[in-house]
Amino acid sequence: METITPYRGKLSPKQIADGMNAASRNSQRLLEDAEMLFAAKRYPSAASLAALAIEEVGKLPILRGVATAKGGEATKQAWKAYRDHQTKNVLWLYPLYVLGGVRTLSGLGVLFDPESKHKKRLDELKQAGFYTDCVDNGKWGVPDEFVDELIAAFVIKTARSLSKYHEVTEREIVLWIKHIGANQDDPRPENLKKFWNALIEEGLNTSTIDDIDGFLGIEPKAQ
Numbered sequence: 001m002e003t004i005t006p007y008r009g010k011l012s013p014k015q016i017a018d019g020m021n022a023a024s025r026n027s028q029r030l031l032e033d034a035e036m037l038f039a040a041k042r043y044p045s046a047a048s049l050a051a052l053a054i055e056e057v058g059k060l061p062i063l064r065g066v067a068t069a070k071g072g073e074a075t076k077q078a079w080k081a082y083r084d085h086q087t088k089n090v091l092w093l094y095p096l097y098v099l100g101g102v103r104t105l106s107g108l109g110v111l112f113d114p115e116s117k118h119k120k121r122l123d124e125l126k127q128a129g130f131y132t133d134c135v136d137n138g139k140w141g142v143p144d145e146f147v148d149e150l151i152a153a154f155v156i157k158t159a160r161s162l163s164k165y166h167e168v169t170e171r172e173i174v175l176w177i178k179h180i181g182a183n184q185d186d187p188r189p190e191n192l193k194k195f196w197n198a199l200i201e202e203g204l205n206t207s208t209i210d211d212i213d214g215f216l217g218i219e220p221k222a223q
Helices: 013-039 043-068 073-082 087-099 106-112 118-130 149-162 170-179 189-201 212-216
Strands: 133-135 139-141
Touching: 013 043, 013 149, 013 170, 043 073, 043 087, 043 118, 043 149, 043 170, 073 087, 087 106, 087 118, 087 149, 118 149, 170 189, 189 212
Parallel strands: none
Antiparallel strands: 133 139
């Protein structure tokens, strides 16, 4: 096997779309493997593979950041995030927030808080499902003791809710760069709405958020 050298440079919109679609497909594969292991009652490995599926989904928003990075240090940091396991775990509690009634972008803000510990927790669970470790006061922990059926079922359900495949097109990334990349210094939600509307106009929007203004926190204009 030849040595694989990680790439850390700029990518074209097509390369970004290809990478996002590859990650989505691989997330589906990992989830299916996790479900087979769960059915065989191999709960620790099932949970760890489901966590890997969540990480693959977590690459999608990071690749959008790679698309809009302006080179130099910005591109370097975007790739650093892409290869950092915990950064890819940001959204793993998203389904719980939705079930709890969160319906706004600001309400999800805590998931992106750099001080939040939830990213580390999923990474720890993934490691616990794969490896033995010496913990507490010298006790040896093994995966079967760390991860049971209930935990595995929860992680798999989370991965399933996040791993819905959506084909990302080159045009979608072009529009993302146009409306978001060109306005990185102006983080107003109106720019996200422009991107959203552009997708709708070109028949590329498959999302189901009915009230985009409410989700983004845009105040209605006075009549």
